Amino acid sequence: MLSSLKECIKIIRKSIAVLFLFLLAACNNNIEKEENNINESTSETKETEIVEEVELTVPKEPDIYTATVSAIGDILIHNSVYEDAHIAENQYDFSKMFEEVKPYLESADITIANSESIIGGQDIGLSSYPQFNSPYEVGDVLKDVGVDVVTMANNHTLDRGEQAIINATNYWNKLGITYVGAATSQEEAETIKTLTVNNIVFSFLGYTYGTNGLKTPEGKEYLVNYIDEEKMTEDIKKAKTTSDVVIVNLHQGNEYAPLFNDHQEHIAQLAADLGADIVFGHHPHVLQPAKWYTGINGNKTFVIHSLGNFISGQDKLYRQIGAIMQLDVTKTITYDEKDIETISIDITNPQLLPTYVRFANWKNYKIIPMHQLTNDDLDNHQEIYEGVKEHMSQFVPEIQYIENVTSK
16 A cells, blocks of 8 residues: 555656656747747847948938029110110110120020119119219110129219119119119118029129219218128128128229239139139229139139120220120039038139120110121121130130020
8 A cells, every 4th residue: 555655656756747847848949939039030120220221321312403604794884875775755775786695695594794884764864974874774675685683883883872873773673683782771781682593592792992982971881882801701701601602793903904903813812712602803894814713711713803895885996895704503412421411512614705896986886796796897806806715715724715605
């Protein structure tokens, strides 16, 4: 009996041990499966993270935008010019004078002109040299041929006083043409004016060396911008924060001088050092060459020191020669691995269309591209044209000369 009981106890113990071993093996198997699942999940997560990291390290492709900018010189309306445009009492039409150059002006995305004689309009009386006032219809023809911006800062801005400036700015606003260099309030004078074309923001500034001894009324210094280095510094720095491309118009230099002087170079270098991209020069009434300036930060600034007369009643050969200056502007936006963008601006492909104001007996004024001239228009026209090209290219030999119209 006792031996049978002992035998039963041994069997039970063995059964319990076998059961324990079975359960232990089952647990180990489940643990291994869970560990395998965890490892597999961790591996998949790591692979996903690696893929995501790889995707983040590939920067976006650059975005590239382009536009063309052109500029013309002095719109200086002597009495012989507006008398030639007279069609009825107090009515004028200048369109025939511009019809040969209109296709070239329209081809640019932005075109800038120097409104040398103020368009104060007929109500205050038209006038010529030495104190100009021009018909409103001068604005009409500039609008018609594609001008987008006018600079009003020149030595004739104050010729007919504050009322002429108010009349002119009102008319430019009516036409939808941006004006710079003159203002009708301090608030406006402090405003940086811009235009956006093809995702490129352009800002425009204008300054003159003086106003022929005429002074602004006390407290109204805002009426015209003078070349003041402190103000230019403030304005250009401000413009660079609100635009991609800064264009400065400068009215300075010696009248009728074919080359720029030391002061013109000094102010052009200042503009370059401040980061201006393009400088269009006016006042000498004859063409002066273009030149690249390098700013203190290594930036390049394109400067043409004088665009000459585009339309005027002056009758000496080189005072009848002007030009359309055209430049390509490229804005490139690059991105790094964190999608942070960097913007760069390139001014390239300078092109010039020399022009000639043809007239006879102080009438029949017409602006003609020089490459289209005949001997009936100008004796030795080809030799003169080649001389103009050589003169304008002496510091920028890569200038190309426009002889065909290209569309926008």
